[in-house]
Amino acid sequence: MTGFSGKIDLPAPVREAIACLEAHGHTAWAVGGGVRDSLRGVTPHDWDLTTSALPDETSAALAAYEVHPTGLRHGTVTAKIDGMALEITTYRTEKGYTDGRHPDKVDFVANIEDDLLRRDFTVNAMAYHPERGLCDPFGGQSDLQNGLIRAVGDPDARFTEDALRILRGVRFVSKTGFAIERQTGYAMRRQLARLEAIAHERVLEELTGILTGPYAGRALRSCADIVAAVLPEITPMFGLCQHNPHHRYDVWEHTVRAVEAIPADPVLRWVMLLHDSGKPHAYTIDADGVGHFKGHPHISRDLAERALTRLRASNALREQVCALVELHDYPLGQEEKIVRRRLARLGEADVRRLLAIKKADCTGQDTFSIHLAELQTTERLVNAVCAAGACLSLRDLAIDGHTVRALGFTGPDIGRVLRRLLAAVVDQTVPNQPDTLCALAARWKENEHV
Template sequence: MGFIHRVSSYLRKDRFQVPPQDERIGKIDEGALSILSAFRREGKEAFVVGGCVRDLLMGRIPNDWDITTSARPEETMAIAGRQGWKAVDGGGRRFGTVIVVVYGQNYEVTTFRREVYGQDSHRPEEISFSDTLKEDVSRRDFTVNAMALDRDGVLYDYFDGLSDLEHKRLRTVGNAADRFQEDALRLFRACRFLGQLDFMADSSLVEGMKSAFPRVSGLSLERVRDEVDKLIVTSHAARGFDLMVRTGLADCSCRAKEKGIFTDIPILPELSHLVGLPQQKEFHKYDGWYHTLAVLEASKPVLVNRWAAFLHDVGKGMPGIRAVRKGKLTDYGHDTKGAEMARGILTRWKRPTPFTDRVVWLVENHMKFHYFANVPEADGLKWIRSMARNKVFSSSRDMAEAFVQMTDLGNADIIGCGKELSDTEGHSAFGRYMEKLALSMPVSTHELHYGKEVPEALGPYVAEGMQNLLLRVQNGNLENTPEVLHEAAIRYKRRRDNEKRNT
């Protein structure tokens, strides 16, 4: 049965007793168990619910614990008070959530509720309390997130979530079109869960998506960006992005508000042309899209690395880039075009400038890195000196970090070609060499190794003199040591004094 053990005691159609040997009940957090026990003593129903139950059943350690209860918010506050626990209103009358602090940990305890959706693309228009667990879990998004577990290890599964876990299948609670129409953000959550859980989307889920696409225009950029960022660093991000792009969800637009005015923000339409884009079989096993997904998953699960991997070949196949030369498919200049497209995407997504600049640099230079790593005659030091002089990076450490990220992208690009002989050691060795060079190359005068005697020696020419010393070190004409810099400063002042006298 894989990672799920078959439940042996069938109590009701939707209620199971977790076998004692499974020991999952022992993995429930101590604070959550204390809350469940306290509510039972007070005659109230209480269950851990949602993602934490899913994670327990998958053998994972939950990041947080959500609790649902028949108790109303004021009753929850009172029960917590009698236990000596701190309780904070987390939405109280409207949302039914109380944050209970037990053993220094926060637990969200929410009253059973029902929701009615209206014009808003994400938030319910009306929330009211309900009296049953089944009605509460009926409002949830996916079957694997709609299971609940009580203090004794009884599993409540009204929508066959356990079966979906066994089959690694993502399915909505009830009709998929209805669930997505209620909350369009669930479209992106579906993509994220595929990447997070390594699941496949049920056909009913896929079929129910498109009817909700018009609702995406009402979602905020911040919410969409948050879901996409969570997806892109998952272990199986390719699954989620494949669903997003192939269904056309990536071609939709959300919105951003600035100075009271909403602006449409296209999500990721630039990726659609990669699907089925042929590549030269001599170098690539996959088409442009599958190559992109393979590179994505081969890269380090860090935002900068993953976004660079995701967009590294976005320029391929574009007009003026795709060509056939001597019977072979080529995409000369796709790195430059891709960098331009990447900047457009990340700018409209309102990414911080340093983040955007770094991803763009990685996309723009990934082919150059391949060339330098493969051609012994290529001068890596010359490349480093040029970037230092042109202040491409704010510091030598920043430049070194960029080459660590570039090495990761280069290696992932090799792996993503799908060829049997995908040796990355040469690229790794070259990347380490470039990192070392970058760390030794000053980008600003602050990184020159000098003492207070150097500015003193330069006298009235300190500003221009320090820049002169920096340039000479970058060009390899001076060593970056206190003694050498001091002597050079003395000579510089002497020369400038002579020039002044002869003017």
């Protein structure tokens, strides 16, 4: 164990769980992310414990509290103490990883050091006790202070055991801004082929974590080849010079900067990652040496569809990302009439998402500031139109299908009339008033023009 001069202020439920277990003759420590984040000065989201007690012994020691067997095969129970859920796992070692993800055999052991040896990175292989202080057999505290992500022990062995740790390492870069230690990075790349055996849903979860971290740009730049191993759609963007006055950077660097420039919402970050993925497939260069990418939004949409389908993304995520990727170049306008039409067609939520996408796209181009000024004009118009409570959808229209039917329209003509009336109101050709709308529809009926 290495020395530790500081002190972690463990939450009362964690201290209570440790005290109960030790009162029954066992040892117990806070472990993993809670310890790591506390040492970084970050408030942990949750706390895990590890103990010499077997699961039934843990349940007996914590009999005064609600305890559930949530992973008995791996020695895990979850205890709820004063509203805090604590995952408590017996010290264990793991052997054999036939599927490259899960241990074939779990053995319970008697000491904390053996348990820490099975963990992925040194910064996650530290434990803390309120009296004994920090248990840090692999130098996690030093790596934490130096901003390094280092595998515990032999890095090739760690990634052979569980290939998902490769992506988890990149996710730690995105979360912390740390660098991957050199030998660990070499091993991650040597073991990339093992990612093929990982469930697509787990890969998607890690990729989304990478994209939404505060240091996503650093992760994407330093580990682009690792990300591309599970997302080959991004590879053609690497180093592709755009030869275009609207772009200062190659396609990949532009993409990374656009990801950095948009809020860390999963949908928006995925859109920015894939919005220009179609450019390499649409690239042409004219006689003046200027690059063009005609039709790239549609190609990008197809690539996004393919990638997110393969990764088994939810329908909601896939549909939102694909729709916004295809629309990312769609003009929103700097005139109120055009803005009202866009709001009517797309809805306020998607218009605001597109504004964010376009701002990030402009930031990633880093060429003409006038484009950002134009988007600010558009945003002011969007705010004004929405604040005024403008009629922008059929549900806002002053008449409905029953009224139109009463005017003598039937079948599909009812919907067509309502849509034409809405378009007239959106363009402010007529006011959204029942009498006016009925008179206009009646005139169309009289002229048999729908």
